[in-house]
Amino acid sequence: MAEPRTGPLTVAGRVIAGTLSVAVLGASGLVWYEYRQLDSGMVKSGALAEARKNAPPHLDQSVNLLLIGLDSRKDMDGNDLPKEFVEEELHAGSSEIGGYNTNALIVLHIPANGGKVTALSVPRDDYVQTVGADGKMHKIKEAYGIAKGAAEQKLSGKGLSKPELERQSREAGRAATLQTVQSFLDIPIDHFAEVNLIGFYDIAKAVEPIQVCLNNPVDDPIVARTATREGGGTGLRLPAGVSSLDARQALSFVRQRHHLKNGDLDRTHRQQAFISSVVYKLKQDGVVGDLGRLQRLFDVVKKDVVIDDRWNVLDFAQQAPNLTGGNVEFNTLPITGFKNIGGQEVNTVDPGQIKRIVKQLFGHEVPPEAAPSVPAEQVAPVVPAAFAVPVATRTTTPAAPRSTHSPRTGSPSASPEAPSTGPGADPTGPAPDLPMQGPAVRAGGIPCVD
Numbered sequence: 001m002a003e004p005r006t007g008p009l010t011v012a013g014r015v016i017a018g019t020l021s022v023a024v025l026g027a028s029g030l031v032w033y034e035y036r037q038l039d040s041g042m043v044k045s046g047a048l049a050e051a052r053k054n055a056p057p058h059l060d061q062s063v064n065l066l067l068i069g070l071d072s073r074k075d076m077d078g079n080d081l082p083k084e085f086v087e088e089e090l091h092a093g094s095s096e097i098g099g100y101n102t103n104a105l106i107v108l109h110i111p112a113n114g115g116k117v118t119a120l121s122v123p124r125d126d127y128v129q130t131v132g133a134d135g136k137m138h139k140i141k142e143a144y145g146i147a148k149g150a151a152e153q154k155l156s157g158k159g160l161s162k163p164e165l166e167r168q169s170r171e172a173g174r175a176a177t178l179q180t181v182q183s184f185l186d187i188p189i190d191h192f193a194e195v196n197l198i199g200f201y202d203i204a205k206a207v208e209p210i211q212v213c214l215n216n217p218v219d220d221p222i223v224a225r226t227a228t229r230e231g232g233g234t235g236l237r238l239p240a241g242v243s244s245l246d247a248r249q250a251l252s253f254v255r256q257r258h259h260l261k262n263g264d265l266d267r268t269h270r271q272q273a274f275i276s277s278v279v280y281k282l283k284q285d286g287v288v289g290d291l292g293r294l295q296r297l298f299d300v301v302k303k304d305v306v307i308d309d310r311w312n313v314l315d316f317a318q319q320a321p322n323l324t325g326g327n328v329e330f331n332t333l334p335i336t337g338f339k340n341i342g343g344q345e346v347n348t349v350d351p352g353q354i355k356r357i358v359k360q361l362f363g364h365e366v367p368p369e370a371a372p373s374v375p376a377e378q379v380a381p382v383v384p385a386a387f388a389v390p391v392a393t394r395t396t397t398p399a400a401p402r403s404t405h406s407p408r409t410g411s412p413s414a415s416p417e418a419p420s421t422g423p424g425a426d427p428t429g430p431a432p433d434l435p436m437q438g439p440a441v442r443a444g445g446i447p448c449v450d
Helices: 007-025 032-039 048-052 083-089 140-158 162-185 197-207 247-255 263-284 291-301 313-324 351-361
Strands: 043-045 063-071 101-110 117-121 127-129 137-139 191-195 210-214 241-245 305-308 328-332 337-341 344-348
Touching (some): 063 140, 101 140, 101 263, 117 263, 117 351, 127 162, 127 344, 137 140, 137 344, 140 162, 162 191, 162 351, 191 197, 197 247, 197 263, 197 291, 210 247, 241 247, 247 263, 263 328
Parallel strands (some): 043 305, 117 328
Antiparallel strands (some): 210 241, 337 344
């Protein structure tokens, strides 16, 4: 989302769109012709072809699906979304905010022989080496925009129409995102789904009201952005416990990052919980398995969601019970601290540790050279300190040793307190011996989060 305003909302949006695509497309025993009806008309991307050229090898027959939440206030043709919608209704800032950042990156690992689906969220501000962009170190969310901008410059003199220029340059952004995630996690990406701001809203509108659960009440007043003040806030006010949200409130729920104890990292757990709640609602309402209702839902999804051109919905049919029945566990990959680089606050990470965690979670053998390169006490997940100071008056708080910390930081903790659970939910702690950024969130209900 926009740096100051809509990071998470897009995040959740894409996440939801992608998850809906997986869960809904493969959710019932329809004949191939009926699947083709649902699939027909969706926007397809060929970006996987470039990513597959240097992808890590497959270690088994499992499938890795990347859900991309694109922070863009523009439509598929590159036109600004209506100002009254983006700025006045959603309070999401202007079309100049956010650019083409991928503020939600979630990998769904679907085992070859069934069983629990593992979902991994990659924090958007992780400072990594990009692949397919400019090859330099950046926040992982920036790979898309860097590659898109470079492609746009290269293509601008070829006489392409505005929609075609937008399409081709976005393809470069997708390819860079796929390659960067593959390199960072050391896994191949087999499929992906991308959704933007308007897509999230349309999907949320189609399934509202959506129930969410909060451990604590929230009050996130909107602070105007000025030359001397960052601004931000969503306007969201909710009590502790379960609340039913309309589409506009849902956007605020998934994009709030101010006035949260752990800032951006808490927002990631919001995204995970929101996906769980939506899939749970679809199943409880009988949408999954009802061709007519699925068709109406996908009529909404088709215009806002981009999927790869290798996506075969039948590939996911056998995983439908796990994807919609609660056998999905969300974890957030750990960071080692925070640092200010070039005036930007970034998450520091240990790439060796990340690769080791991913291999262990996915059930692969971990080679000795993949072990963390620094002492364990220096790579424990970081839990930022309180984030309730108004945006305009934030102050720096000391944090973990050997790093320059921002107001988002706090003391390292390997065992943060797990959230309570809502109806039918079952959050759990991280897998044994695997440090994660906060507790896991298990699908199958309405998980309570901060």
